[in-house]
């Protein structure tokens with residue numbers, strides 16, 4: 100363990116429940132093992148990489164060839180998209196999905212909760228001032244147990260109204276993406292990003308048999324991934340979000356991206372992202388805080 104990791108363990112480690120690990124090349128990973136689950140989080144990006152409730156299959160998908168790289172996003176887990184989602188509104192040279200997922204974050208507190216869950220809070224360690232010239236940092240709080248709660252907060256400490264886009268870009272692990280159904284977005288309009296952008300309306304559950312890349316405009320209702328192959332449903336509850344991205348690259352894009360581990364790596368995952376994206380971005384007045392909150396449970 101390097102000196103930084105040792106200090107973090109002294110300050111924030113929880114005996115038998117939360118430990119900081121040196122993952123090599125300057126990366127620190129946090130391992131959690133409590134009475135409800137195991138989980139791991141990379142400090143770069145405050146990026147949750149794994150979450151497995153005890154007695155369950157992993158709920159979060161991580162590419163088998165995912166690597167920690169300085170300034171690179173990890174393929175899988177829960178990348179934090181902030182302070183914009185997708186392409187930047189005016190600057191094509193800025194990274195897609197913002198910079199939060201590729202910069203260091205700092206741990207601000209940890210605690211073992213009475214119900215056996217583990218709480219961990221982060222704040223962003225490098226707000227790229229050239230790309231985000233605002234007094235408006237981000238914080239992330241996770242409660243990790245038999246359920247997983249995440250809250251991404253943005254506080255506008257400046258004196259001008261700002262525009263924030265964000266997403267918890269969660270990769271869920273599924274038995275076979277072509278056999279699942281996503282329930283909860285029936286009747287919602289969506290922006291279809293495959294081919295020429297088009298606005299459409301969802302009828303019934305979402306099923307996937309080709310590339311899907313959609314921004315749904317919703318009312319904040321629960322979304323449920325029904326996975327008969329794993330005999331389970333994953334429920335997504337959320338607050339402070341009126342858009343949901345559903346994404347699966349399917350075969351051609353998976354091959355082109357080349358970081359899914361195998362040619363059919365796309366079959367084992369689906370992204371269902373709770374967001375504030377496209378026309379759903381948040382206008383945040385001075386003094387206001389915007390919270391994007393989710394809770395995932397396996398049923």
Ligand SMILES: O=P(O)(O)OC[C@H]1O[C@@H](O)[C@H](O)[C@@H](O)[C@@H]1O
Nearest residue numbers: 172195196268312313344346372
């Ligand atoms: O490769 P990235 O930057 O992690 O993005 C993956 C996907 O993320 C989704 O949220 C977008 O809607 C897709 O268009 C994009 O391809």
